[in-house]
Structure formats: structure tokens, C-alpha cells
Amino acid sequence: MASATHEVAQVLERNKEVLADYCANSWQLRTLHAVRKCRTAALGGHIDCCNNPSCRRLHLSYNSCRNRHCPKCQGHKKETWIRAREEELLKVPYFHVVFTLPCELNRICLYEPKLVYNLLFKTAWQVIKGFSANPKFLGANSGMIAILHTWGQNLSLHPHLHCIVPGGGIAKSGKWKLAKSKGKYLFPVKAMSKVFRAQFVAELRKELGTQQATAFYENLFKNEWVVFCKRPFLCPSQVVEYLGRYTHKIAISNHRIKEAQDNTVTFSVKDYRHGGKKSILKLTDVEFIRRFSLHILPKGFVRIRHYGILSSYHKRISIPELQESLGKIDLPERPPLQHNVCPYCKKGKLEIIVLFGVRGPPEGWKNKLEKQK
Template structure:
């Protein structure tokens, strides 16, 4: 899934992949599972991914259209085991149809300035950022995909052209995993609010104090 924006609308293109923890053998007669806590060395994947990406651009004739500094920078590839994948799907699902910013994040628009709220990575506390209206529009339009670009693509056995479906994999495994490995804490969904506007911590409900009402008071 293609994702191009950061929390402040900056241009931050990156791709999320949902990767199965294993694959078929050459004869497609059995499923070879990976370890439950490890898939691939991410430090080794980063330069390999960049090299493969560059190679594909060169084959399509688009390499010269990319600035040279792109290949000088370190690319980041991250891979984490997430159990049965439910946590990943739940995290990515809202991004499929979301835009770079929603109306609920825009605090005010006045004097040719747009102010919106955002949260820094790892924090629940909202901060505010004010941009000139033209700069705000410029940042927003960076994330309108050009014609022909797809936000979501399916590959492998998830592709519509594949002759293998997840049910085939389950049959080769013998049965579904009734006890999937636990989801690591860093991959679990964040706790639900409400949150403190100052520190970002989760507010714990204790009790409600109803407003004073005259009919509750006894006369005399």
C-alpha cells in the first residue's frame, strides 16, 4: 500500500507490505513456514531493496528522472512479526481511503493562514502547526496521486490472477492455526482514548459529576 504523507503533510513516500510468514516449496506440495519471531534481517534488506528498485527504474527508462541524491541516502526497510496479521490489517485499513488530512484536524483558517493539529510519532499529545494557505495547498497537492498510480496493489497468492488462494494454503497446512503467536507489544493497537491534552496519557474514568439542578434540591 502506497503512503506518501507525514503527520505535517510533508512529502514522505513509503510502502507498507503485508508479507506471509512462509512460502511454498518449488513443487508447491508443502508450505514452508518462517520463524514466528523473525522473517528477514532488516539491515541487509535496506540496501538490497534500494538496489532492486534502482534496477527496475533503469529497465523502464525512468532512472534519469530521479535525482542522484536519492541513491546517496540510506533507505529504510523494517520488518516485524505480527502474529496472524490481524493487527497489521487493522492498522492499514483506515489508510486505504484516507486523504492526507481530514477536516477534523484543521483548527482554523484566517488571515491567509491554515492552522492544523498533529501528533508527533510516539506521542498522544496534539501540537499545532500554522502554514500560509499557499504552502498548505502545496503540501496537500503533493499527495494527489498522478494518473495511473495505484494506492493498493495485490501480489503473489493475493493477486486476482493467482491460481492459489489462502484456502489452498490452509489445506496444505492441515488446519488453520488455532493458537497464533502473540502480537508483540510494539505492534499492538494503541489504547483507546480519551487522552490528556497536555501529556498525552490515557485518561481513566472514575465518575461523572452531574451539573447542579434545582429540581434535585428539597424545598424549605
């Protein structure tokens, strides 16, 4: 993919003196400054040399911030994660389930994000686990991979979980039990929505107690909560590719930004309520940074979680056993992951030969780089 013309970092850089005005806490400010400095001289860098004898080109590289909210630092992480999950696939149907919180909870999300997002994970798994264990629906132990997103296309606060759930589970006999209709149907979404709403509000009430008036909790029951379940994927190999779109995604990619000038940012948005219709949204720098900051997660918060038979503890035993009994997936052949490949010869690997700090590369190496151009 070609490099983006405009970047989030550009907007942050031209507003660096006032970033603190848009942040709710010091952690958000640190994150914005990390994204602003990513792959610039401010973080130092290194000079690489191609190890291909017929090339030996020198390359100047600035260090990445490696922040999970940075649009430029997610590519390699995503591919590594996808490869690891592919090895754990089962030869069964998989469903994509989405749990969404109503906008009435947005205010609490702003002040208690860790509390609300942890409850979202906890309640979503309680719903999947409960329906899976119920003989009326499945009667088996299932699993789930859940990924938190907090944004809508216009960068508004829109917390929801993308979940991948296998169409079945391990019965008491120890054998795999397929979901109803030969794995084509998971659970009734209307029933899931009601249980999700009731359990979440009950847990929230336990945590907040009298901090919120009774009318607030009652208001949460006035509208239906959204639980969406797509039909199963055509084949298990599609599951990880699909989920890979969500794992290391951030609030907005640089490629969505069309213009960033005159203290405004213009970017593309999709309206999923109208079939993904595309449009353009223009925001001031102030509003753009404010909205971007809404989606900076609390320090150390885990946004990808595994549950049940797909959890780290259980899958070491359950996945190999199930793959043996159900058969292993025939995955398409992929070339090995290669990082630091020379962009000129496409054959050699870049090796670091000089490290430097914020002052930039030493004068001698600057001259060598200039002569090479």
C-alpha cells in the same frame, strides 16, 4: 465519530477562484474542485424517506464526489475492503514492512510521479520476492499487499509503501513453509535496505538515462535507505484492521484540522521520531493547498496492489487450498454492513424518492422538509 468542525473543503471553497495557481496540471485542479463541492448543492442531491412504518422521516442528502482524495468519501470503501481481506486471511504470522524513498528523489516525484511510484512498487516486490525465494532466508513463494502513501504528518512529500507480508510461503513441495524462528523473524532489514537501494537506483537509471547526471545517482548511495519491519502481529485478525487504517487514508483527515480562518489552517501533527509527540502546525491557505495538491495521484494510478500468492490471479486457488491445510481463522462476529440507515430511528433504511440537480429540491419538497423540523 462526531462530524468535523473544520474541513479541507472549506479551505478550497474560499480559495476557489485561485485554485489553478496551486496545481501542476488539470487533473489536480479537477480533484480539488471535486473535493470542494462534495456533499454540497453544487453536485445535486436527493430526498430520502425512511422505510420504517413508525418513522417515515424525510432526509435531504447532497451527492458525494466519490473522489479517493476526499476526506468525506472513504469510510464505506474502507469497511468493504476490510471485510473482503478478512476472508483471505491465513493462519500464519504476518509482518508489516515499510519501504521509504529518500528526500533526494522528491524533485523527480513532482515531475514524474507515475514513473517513480511504479518503480517503488516494483522494487519493493522484487526485494520481498527475492529474499523469499532465497533458501538462506526462506526458499518459498510468498506474497505481499502494498499501499502507497506520499505524505508525512506535516503534508510534506514523503513517499513510502506500507506492506503486509505473510511470515512464510509455498515451498516447491506445495506445502506451507514457515519463516525462521517459527515465524517470528522475516528478513534482515539492513540487507533488504541495501538491495532495495541498489535495485531502485538501477531501475531509475534505466528509465531516466542521461536526464540525470552521474553525480545525482552517486549521491543516492551516500545515505542508508529506510526499510522498516515490525515484529509479527499477535494474531492474523489484527492484520486487516491494522492495514485498514492505511488503505483509504488520505493526506489529512478533517478531524485533524483545528482551525481554518483568517486565510490560515491550523492542524495537529504527530512526530513519530519522538514517540508520536503531538503538536500544532499553522499554514497559510496557499501553503496548505500546495501541500495537499502534492498528494493527488496521477489519474488511474493504482495505490493498493497485491503480489505473489496474494495477487488476484493466484489467490483464487492458493488461498482456499492454504486455508484448508493450515486451518481457517476464527474471525470476530461483525454486524452486516448497513448503508443508508435512518439516523433518527436507527432501524429503517433510507430510500430515494426524489432526485434533484444544482437548483436544489423542488419547492413542494422544500416545504415538507421544513414542516418536519
